[in-house]
Each structure stands twice: as C-alpha cells, then as structure tokens.
Amino acid sequence: MEATVEVTKEFDVHEIRQRFPVLTRIVNKKPLIYFDNAATAQKPDVVIDALDYYYKKYNANIHRGIHALAEEATSAYEATRTAVHKFLNSKFREEIIFTSGTTESINLVAYTWARKNIKKGDEIIVSTMEHHSNIVPWQLVCEEKGARLKVIPVNDRGELDMEAYKSLLSEKTKIVSVAHVSNVLGTINPVKEIVKYAHEAGAITLIDGAQSTVHLNIDVQDIDCDFFAFSAHKVYGPGGVGVLYGKKKILEEMPVFKGGGEMISEVTFEKTTYNELPYKFEAGTPNVGDVIVFKRSLEFLEKTGRKNIHKYEQELLKYATGAFKEIEGLRIIGTAKNKTGVISFLLDKIHPQDIGVLLDQQGIAVRTGHHCAQPLMDRFGIKGTARASFAMYNTREEVDRFVVALRKAKKMLQ
C-alpha cells in the first residue's frame, strides 16, 4: 500500500530542527521554545561548524596577504559577496558592501549619500512603523542640514497609508527610507510601489530589509530600490555582519564613509585616492570569519527552499493567529493582510514584561517592550507589546505549548 503513495518531501520541520543544535536546550527545566526570531535567528550546524573550521584552519587577514592562508580567506570572503549578490539578485557583484549590520548600513547611507545630497529645506520620508535604526540616522541628517523628516502614517491594521504617502512626496523629497517588514507588526510593505512613487517624485529609496530577508524572496532589481540593508544574524547567519546593497552608479558617486586600510588606492600626505567598489566602503579589517560563514546560512536557506520556508511559515502564522485569538482578552497588534510570522499582542491589562517573565519560567523566549519602535507604540497608544516571532524551525506543537503557558501566566497574574 505505502509504495503506491507518492511521498513529496518538501519540507520536514523535524529534520530541520535537528540542524539547529540550540533547539535541544532545556531552559528552566522545560524544552526551549524559541519565539524571539525577529530579534535574532538561531544558527544551523553548518554555520557553527564553518566558523570553528575557519579559526582552526585558515584564519588570516584578507586582500593584502600573499601567503596561502590569506589567499584562502580572501577567496572565501569574496565568495560570500558573490553569494549575497545572487541572493539579492543585484546587477553587479560590487554593489554588495559588507557592514556590521543593518544599523551600520543605514548609517553609511545617511553619513555619505545624505550628507552630500541633502540640503536645507529638503525632505526625508520614513514611516511610523520604523525601527529606531531607520529613524535616528535621518534625524541626525535633518538636524545638521536643516531638512525635514516626513512620516507615512499607519492604519489601525498596521498597514502603511499609501494615499498619505503619495501626498507626502514632492520635489523636496530626496530619499524615502522604509522597512520592508515591520519588526513589531510583521506587516509586509508594498516596497515596489513605494519605490516607484518615490522615483516618480525624483527621490531615491532605501529599503530596510532586516525583517524581510529571512522570510521573503528578495530581488533588488525587481524592487528597483536604490539601497537595501539587512543583517546576517537574522537570516540564520553569524552576528556582526550586515549588507548594504546600493546601485552601482549611486555608490560610485558617494563619498567614502570611514577612512583606513583597504578603502584606499594610494595614500600620500598631500592626497589620498580611494579604492574602487566595493572596497571603498570597507575600511579596516572586516569581520572575516563571520562574513565567510554567512555564505553557509544563505546556502542553507536556498537548499531548504525559500518558497517552502515561506509556505510553511505562512501556515504556522495562520495556525498561531487562530490559536492566540482563542485566548480571552488577547489583542493582536498588527493585523495586516500581508504579514510575516510575527505576532505582537497584549493580554487584558497585564504588563507585557510580566508575561515575558512567566513565559521564560516555562522555557519560552519571547520579546517584550517597545521593540525599538516607540513612535509606532505611540501610534497605537501603548507602551509596549509581547511579541512572538517565528522561524522555519518552529512548530504547531510549540504554538500549542505556548498557548497553554500563556493561559497559565494569565491565570497567575489575575
């Protein structure tokens, strides 16, 4: 009988879980349920092993060495650049710049492109749902240049008000910088449309992909954004590595960011000329080992299949949303039509921190607080939320256990 059944082994979550060593941990005498993936994702064995191997076998400083180890490290480092270039489908390989994370990527643009091009009276557009990392760098530019920050409002479901956005755009708009996916609400923003309208108004665009890259297929040429920023650690990769994608023409015209080694062509005390792309933006010794192993997490994603992951996560989100709603007094903040696996919630009048503490006692990791998005909290008239965020290795059983644990916390706090 069984032989006649065609088994299509698309995505086996239990097989995937075995690839993430940390998931076997016991926390407070309970098997860990890790629902804090929007903060950082756990790492598969291939990433951990590759980092171990790098430090044991070929740790070296890159680009300038002529010895074997330096050459091996350099080619592995550059291989990651190629992998990211393919992962994002950028037109040119040299459009990929390594940074320390999304925050640095955004700051790089704010400190170089914006300080060269933003003038008094110009406008920068962000949205209400931005992470502080996509607000503060622009506020600094505005203060320095006498420019104005304009903010796209968010509706009650947690979606951008696109009509309001269109009305904010004008010839004064120089850059539009918005999140692809909200870290609090999970809302997937229509970035292609956002970019199109910005370009029509003569502005350039930056997409903060910190929360989207792990969940969605990213094609920067299709989005047509001018910059795209994300962090490796949220994509099952190592900490301390970020990416800034920028269109070649814009990157070439941009002034340098940090001065130091690697970013130069020639240095004399009279004048220094700068290296070509992408090295002109990579001053100093980079985070070599972590950049190298980042390739492994991208390969892991590709191998698992981004479509499979997306489908699985969407089903899990649907299941979890249904299960969460069963809990009396639970209110979900962020009910957009297009969402990733993020559920921010409030329970009666209970402080989110109390929920977080009692879930932790039951081995469950969630995040509580304002999630570095205070303007968004103000929009919803709240101080913070508890947030469960899912990854490819989370299961329905975990959601069920979470619901039991949350009911228990609720009972204890009442």
Add this chain to the structure above:
Amino acid sequence: MQFTSISEREKEIVDNFSLFDDWEGKYEYLIDLGKKLEPLDDKYRKEENIIKGCQSTVWLVADYRDGRIFFKADSDAIIVRGLVSMLIEVLSGQTPEDVLSAKMEFIKEIGMMQHLAQTRSNGLVSMIKQMKNYAIAFHSIHS
C-alpha cells in the same frame, strides 16, 4: 516604633520563599506581594521620581525622619511591584549607613538573581542604586 535590622528582614523573606519548591509558588507569592503593595499616591507619580528601566516604569520616593529613611515605590508591572515591595520591606526604615552597606544577598537566595541581570529589562538594579543614592544624600545632609 520597633525597627528590625536588614539581616533579620532578609532572613524573613528568605524563610517565606523557602516554603515554595516550585517556580509557580515563588512567583505567585511575588505577584501577591505586588498586589499588596500600597499604591503610590498620584502626586508622586511624576517624571522626576521615575527610575529609568527599559520596560516597566518604577517610581521611587524617599523621606528622612529621625535618622531613618522611609521609601515608597510603585511599578506598572506586577512582578516588578513584588520585587519593589521586598526592597522596601528590607530597606525602608533603616539608617542611611545600613542602607548603604546592605548587600541585598537575599535576592540571590530566593532565586531571583535573573532580575538583577544587566539586561535593561527592569529597573531593579537602578532602583537599588537609587535607594543607596538617597542614603548618601541624607547621610551627607544630616551628618
């Protein structure tokens, strides 16, 4: 009015917690302490009395009478309120010298050390610091 020493008060708290052998019991007791803490009068719930923690808000006020410091405090999170209640239980009514030298070992003994971790998740560390700052201030004014 009778004053028991910091170590006596600490011992009492540790004894109370030792009655529970699971986390549920401990936390239910802590939540209960939080509920029983007398709410801080609205007039004290102002910006200058807030101890900055990342998530929950903690208000702290201090009063100095007859050589002793009396603390009042509150929080918008109930577990923090329970912790706050214990700090007040131990430190309120003590002399500035005793507040300053208090080691607060009982927090470790009752298994609540995680709340002292430097995670910015609550204001407990800042709260103890602020209580000691009051002790320094009152000590220098009145000595």
